Amino acid sequence: MHASFEGSVFIAASLDGFIARRDGSLDWLPGANGQPADPAAPSDGDYGYASFLASVDSLLMGRATYDTVLGFAEWPYGTKPVAVLTTRDLVLPADPSAVVSAVSGDPAAVAARLVDQGRPRVYLDGGRTIQQFLAAGLVGRLVITRVPVLLGDGIPLFGPLPADVVLRHETTESFASGLVQSTYRID
């Protein structure tokens, strides 16, 4: 792992390991994709999301994830800098407080650049980005929230690896909604 780079993942997945349907849809995710939360459902707060977001300097995501987030009712990252892995022109968010830039290159090069820019603690989002950084040994923290549904198909959270990745389980919390959140470290 690069000297001071810490890649963190905070993601919801179906019990069978998908982070979205094939078309990118998150309709199976309670309260996501701009849907109002079910008022009859128990409230589990934000599942630690605000606290997680406060623990990182910036975000790095793939182009497909960025385009999905652009479709949300609100830009969810405030003024936190967001780097998008893409070689194409970016459409910027309508929210004027959004800080978005394009980056490209392999995980090690991108990580080094983010460290140089003073943003070593990076929230990695999107299936391909997460998979590439896991394979490159650049993920230090993994927070997975399991949604109690089997989708049968979709965009997988995990992918091929050059070797086993051993994790250290830190905490697990279950919520009234049936979501189960586990935090792992990769040393």
Place this chain on the structure above:
Amino acid sequence: MHASFEGSVFIAASLDGFIARRDGSLDWLPGANGQPADPAAPSDGDYGYASFLASVDSLLMGRATYDTVLGFAEWPYGTKPVAVLTTRDLVLPADPSAVVSAVSGDPAAVAARLVDQGRPRVYLDGGRTIQQFLAAGLVGRLVITRVPVLLGDGIPLFGPLPADVVLRHETTESFASGLVQSTYRID
């Protein structure tokens, strides 16, 4: 779901959803495959296995799983009847107390047969068997124990489904070893 059939799953999976390596190997599973448990590791008992086994009348597994279990140092199911989904001749376990029979047919037919035989509460084991019974709506209880490792490839626990399967989360327990066990119901 058939009138009184209850299919139950009790299985360990890697964090990326594999129940074995491609060659069937369970070497990544602490204490499994006849390996002695690491004496330096914390003891987490049997992760509820004996209690789970006591809650079922019989087992149903695929041929590949059966052949893997035959290679274990000990036959792990005592006198609990084990039905093996196969159309080929079975090699029987060396343990004379083992009760093993061959069955074939689609999940609904096999489930009906087990109910007729007075064994409605069935422990389903093996990736293909679990996937087929989930797809047929014949799994009522799912106990998944997540091992804190990413394998990158292997035999997947879950597979394609004709439609989303919504689960009800019942309990989650984490162990000193880093294993996290969740119990779900499918109504």
